[in-house]
Amino acid sequence: MQKVTYRDAVNQAIAEEMKRDELVCLMGEEVAEYNGAYKVTKGLLEKFGPKRVIDTPISEAGFAGLGIGAAMYGIRPIVEFMTWSFSFVAFDQVVNNAGNIRYMSGGLIKIPIVFRGPANGGVNVGATHSHTPENLFANFPGLKVICPSNAYDAKGLLKAAIRDDDPVCFMENTKLYDHAMEIPVEEYLLPIGKADVKRKGADISRVGHGRGLVTALEAAKLLEEREGVNAEVVDIRTIRPLDMETILASVRKTNRVVLVEENKPYCGVDAQVAFEIQEKAFDDLDAPVKRVSALDVPQPFSDPLEKMVLPDAERVFKTCLEIL
DSSP states (O other): OEEEEHHHHHHHHHHHHHHHOTTEEEEETTSSTTOOTTSTTTTHHHHHOTTTEEEOOSOHHHHHHHHHHHHHTTOEEEEEOSSGGGGGGGHIIIIIIITTHHHHTTTOSOOOOEEEEEOOOOSSOOGGGOOOTHHHHHTSTTOEEEOOOSHHHHHHHHHHHHHOSSOEEEEEOGGGTTOEEEEOSSOOOOOTTOOEEEEOOSSEEEEEOTHHHHHHHHHHHHHHHHHOOOEEEEEOOEEESOOHHHHHHHHHHHSOEEEEOSSOSTTOHHHHHHHHHHHHSGGGOSSOOEEEOOOSSOOOSSHHHHHHHSOOHHHHHHHHHHHO
8 A cells, every 4th residue: 555645646547547558648738847737747747758748828728629639539638627617718629529529420439538627616716716617517418527535536536537438527626635545556446437435324424525525524523523423424426427326325224414515506416416315215314405515606715705605514514413
């Protein structure tokens, strides 16, 4: 085993896949000479050279389109958005082109591309740099969406995404980049579309993804320490495809569920999860499904205001008490 940060786990996944397959390349703003805006791509230029690690102009529409065209010809590009907020200027490329070409070609043209980068608030960079658009991109058939909550999942899922023949939106969280944990030294991949039970419990289920999952785990600790409540925590990991079977199994065991996400509440990921729970496990519920999300406002620049907007362990803890 080796102890690595989330940042290094992503770096390892990219390096291992580029070494394994010469068709894998990396492109984006400052990914090469500057080692990436968040130093996730550190050292890759030295290892693989400027033909495979490419600094692009500041034009997301341009380099996203370039990556999609390369993918149509069999290259496996990893396209880094400095933040997923900047992906909106490449929306047509990601959604209309990457998401639809395989379907519209009758399966003849594969699009093996990964769009990756940070998608989160909480770092005081203002409303235009703080979107969590996993729900938005998951709305479109043809795109896969992954939001890992830790280093182990990030590495295994990113390696699987790079090998996938469909376009994958891989959304990271800058506030998790420094979180470290033990992961295997030997190679491993994780299946796309499979949730994971991060904490077993019997009294209430907590379901989350990304940093919301970390908040859910913190709240589970508070529940146990203050109330003696044994909470189960399920990590969605993959927003699309969504593993509802694992979520439903947990709900049927505990009969109560609180959904946690840093996404906005209106048409959020948890709105879909809540609907599926009430449709498929209504008779198993002993209380209403509750949601804890970011507040429904643009992300503030102010640090104390931003802390109020994002969900924290105390808010999740109090929401759990409402249905216990």
